[in-house]
Amino acid sequence: MSQVILDNYNQAVANKLIQASDKKTLSHAYLFEAIQHDQALATALFLGAYMFCETTQKPCQECSQCQRVLTHNHPDVFVIQNDKQTIGVDEVRELKSELSKTPIEGKQRLFIIDRAQKLTQPAENALLNILEDPASDVVMIMIAPNRKQLLPTILSRLQIVEFDQQLAQSNWADRLSLVQASDKALLLDLQNAGIEFNQLEEFNQLESFFHEVKQLLQQIILKDQAAYIHFQTVIKPMITTPSMQEVFFKSLMILATQQLEQQQEVRALSLISALIEVSHRRQFNVNFDSLVDYLFIQTIFAPYQGRA
Structure with missing residues (x-):
């Protein structure tokens, strides 16, 4: 019953x-x-x-x-x-x-x-x-x-x-109390972006996930082709549900936007542009692997046109 x-x-x-x-x-x-x-x-x-x-x-x-x-x-x-x-x-x-x-x-x-x-x-x-x-x-x-x-x-x-x-605010506050100071802003930005608390609970090691995504961001900005291997071997095994996929893409977007705004890192523009298109494609239920492949093709393997 x-x-x-x-x-x-x-x-x-x-x-x-x-x-x-x-x-x-x-x-x-x-x-x-x-x-x-x-x-x-x-x-x-x-x-x-x-x-x-x-x-x-x-x-x-x-x-x-x-x-x-x-x-x-x-x-x-x-x-x-x-x-x-x-x-x-x-x-x-x-x-x-x-x-x-x-x-x-x-x-x-x-x-x-x-x-x-x-x-x-x-x-x-x-x-x-x-x-x-x-x-x-x-x-x-x-x-x-x-x-x-x-x-x-x-x-x-x-x-x-x-x-x-x-x-909800109590639960977010509990999570905030457990993370490093550098991750608090990211958690709050994810909340403002509409991420639900239970989506974060799906990550057994949330702080480790944030660390790896931050490293991936730097690899993408530097057009380091090892980024693809890093994603496939380290980050992808952490992402097992559609809601966790959403957290991944939104975390990467937030971090890339911060790079552009705070450090004026113009090479983050290609990543932001690719993530916007990924968000659009997700509305049509394009599978996760195809979205990731598109992201790397547009950022790592496409010729860079801007100035460092």
């Missing part, structure tokens, strides 16, 4: 949403700005269970209505959730098709977009059309670690709930 367990902070958020539900003042669309996405998703499902629970002690989390919500099997609850690098326009079109239907078992429907930061720009544009003409019987919840990862036009149509910031 599936059940949702919320900590005290997130339970308080859920209670406010439940009160709004009772007063029939729920917004038609929310952004749960949550660095730790699991509790945000759990709270969205908790609200859904409350909306459809068939007992007096809502949400009981035991009746058939609650169980179907919590296991993503309720006909009036639609969840966009995948393990791909992006959420594409086809998935938003499927959501739009669902929106055209009337509630089957209740008076409302609940739509959840998990990890909304993965929406491609075409998908966001398609979603904007939905938000501009909201259905009266629908509540939509989007979950993302940072509101800046969504288009301003999308944000203007969402009620933002700063979800688990106290807990």
Whole structure:
């Protein structure tokens, strides 16, 4: 049997949403700005269970209505959730098709977009059309670690709930207390870039990873062909999931930008340009090895055109 367990902070958020539900003042669309996405998703499902629970002690989390919500099997609850690098326009079109239907078992429907930061720009544009003409019987919840990862036009149509910031900041503070001073700025920049705390937890030796990426950056700037071997033999074995791949590319981008801004290292420009293109290609689910090969071809093996 599936059940949702919320900590005290997130339970308080859920209670406010439940009160709004009772007063029939729920917004038609929310952004749960949550660095730790699991509790945000759990709270969205908790609200859904409350909306459809068939007992007096809502949400009981035991009746058939609650169980179907919590296991993503309720006909009036639609969840966009995948393990791909992006959420594409086809998935938003499927959501739009669902929106055209009337509630089957209740008076409302609940739509959840998990990890909304993965929406491609075409998908966001398609979603904007939905938000501009909201259905009266629908509540939509989007979950993302940072509101800046969504288009301003999308944000203007969402009620933002700063979800688990106290807990998240505590976890980041704990991590900051354990790293070298030189890595603190990088950690904070990764947080600002939308990296979630649990993505960093996937690295057993985060500080060692940072050290190796910094060394790789210097090798790339110097056009040292040993950089490719260094990546394949040392760094790549540390990267085993798509979320860790994202941390790798964003760490390299942050460090390259710092080189350009602080040391005026113009040779970092080719790396930044290549990383921008890598980010674009990741939206189309290009595999990691191909992205890395492109990065090295553009930076190490391409003729250098600038001035040292």
